[in-house]
Amino acid sequence: MTTRPRISDVAAAAGVSVTTVSLVLNNAKTRISADTQQRVRDAARAVGYAPSALARGLRTQRTRTVGLISDQIATTPFAGRMLAGAQDVARDHGHLVFLLDTGGDAGIEAEAIAALSAQQVDAMIYACMWHRTVEPPAGIRADTVFLDCRPAGGSHRSVVPDDRAGGAAAVRELVAAGHRRIAYIDASEPKPIASALRFEGYLEVLAEAGIDPDAVLRVDVTEISARGGREAADMLLALPADRRPTALFCFNDRIAAGAYMAARHRGLEIPRDLSIVGYDDQQFIAAEQDPPLTTVALPHYEMGRWAMEVALGVRAEEDEDATHLMECPVIRRDSVGPPPAQVAKPSRRRASHNTERPPSAAPDR
Amino acid sequence: MTTRPRISDVAAAAGVSVTTVSLVLNNAKTRISADTQQRVRDAARAVGYAPSALARGLRTQRTRTVGLISDQIATTPFAGRMLAGAQDVARDHGHLVFLLDTGGDAGIEAEAIAALSAQQVDAMIYACMWHRTVEPPAGIRADTVFLDCRPAGGSHRSVVPDDRAGGAAAVRELVAAGHRRIAYIDASEPKPIASALRFEGYLEVLAEAGIDPDAVLRVDVTEISARGGREAADMLLALPADRRPTALFCFNDRIAAGAYMAARHRGLEIPRDLSIVGYDDQQFIAAEQDPPLTTVALPHYEMGRWAMEVALGVRAEEDEDATHLMECPVIRRDSVGPPPAQVAKPSRRRASHNTERPPSAAPDR
DNA sequence: ATGAAAGCGCTAACAC
């Protein structure tokens, strides 16, 4: 092909005017004879015609494109599902998405907004890769929808996970299994917004169950990682038997993975000796623990869909609130069981961090 | 703002013609008086002018956009870095990227190609989320560059990781540490193209070191996962002492994580009793093993950059080959050490899969 | 050193 066929080529081939071609190709309700319609369609196919989105956009002032600005797409495992959700609904509605990752740089962000505006995108989404509060970038259009973050001041529509309810659901799993001494291994400073929310859920369920919260059972990790989780869990498990938790609710799955390590080093078997629940349902982490980790999933795909649906105006806005809370489902796997029948008799050896065997270890050999 | 300011608004504000505005805003080499230039720029800023990318694209037939078609962006942890690499160079050259994920569906793929063509993107990238051979989709433009996949028949330019060299590098780590009995825990059928390549590297280094490959030391996993890796490693570690490997090269980090589990269940300490190297340098997996896993990194960010650079024509094409091989650097962490001083005396108990203690375990209590 | 005007490919108001 030397050059793209234009609408006039189709018109010529079909022996009609461009108006007619435009009309039939846009399925206008207009009265064009069925015969002509067929001729036009055949001609279009014959010359390999596809309308120029540029020309059409210029003329109609609707581009059928949407801009998606994200921070940090590179370094997060969750981005993909959010993008996929947004993508899917965009495609279903005939829209294309411009993806602009800013790496969190405000200058790049400003450029991105300008570029998108120059492209006359029909809608705009501002996505964060973890739930947080953001200052809406200067000059961002008012109908932008915020994905996985809350604009300060509730100035724009947004969707975030319901971390409070998720935290409650996690702890409820544990309470239902019979646990009463449940620790919360929290994130470190500066804490993500989800941290306090999940803790609220924790307290709520404890109250429901008539359990007094014990301050020693809430510990902050030194860093959000398996290593941090391991250290924190290790402190908890070193507590005297009557104060020691029988279950751990971890801020996220990576921390939970660290808790597994700590348990292992103390010879504790999960869930027989210790129950654990995580958060995030992080791919390749939660399901691949040994035993697989019970956790709470972050609804990234759904949030991505929701954001695109409201951005495109294809969702009946059921709620009045600017920010929509999306449910976090619990994913039951094998790390929760009833608490050990009797409290293990206190071992008087101080946390020596290693080869202590579980009370129940087989006296083998 | 009611409606976007047009170039004529700027012209009016500056008291010049639109030609002049266009010229100065596009930094034409033309001779426009410095004074006029300033007036125009001031006027543009004053009215908040930004040129319409649509109109400009329609006129120039260059849109400064590029289409990036990907399969499976949702379910892979590597997508982000590839996108970030592509993104960064696009931005540096003033281009915007349309991201279209097809989920691997051929129908959607065809639509995506059509949509991108309608948008008159200046360039196109076809990305896979893991190294494989693909049949180029029908109708894809000839100058498309393939990212992390090879088009069948070498019909298009492409960039993929150098898995053979990566496999060699991994095994060389082990050989350098003194190992001679090195197992390769391979992927399962249908094997990724990388599987055979890494194995080639393995054989190459063995040959270099004068080590005869032992067929029992190559085992396929039943599934690519921690569980698969665990089972495979378990078989290997159950071998009689004189046939047992002292080091494991795993097809990927998840499999390596499974190997850690198997080692742990046998009371083997890493790297004292067993050395392990993985592949992928997968985020939150490799670095968070206990001890952190030595592995080979996949150069996703760099491949993303490379692809966009050639797509945009901003890279001097140094190599004649249609497919560019990108180096996979080894990431040294703590899972490789010298082989155990003497071969452990063969335990005659058959692989009982559990509480066997390492020879060196403290006889505590 | 600056301006007039054509035209990129399309849609839609209006005429017939």
Next chain:
DNA sequence: GTGTTAGCGCTTTCAT
């Protein structure tokens, strides 16, 4: 039922 034409906002040739 179908055709003519203006114009979306810009770049660029050609005049001056």
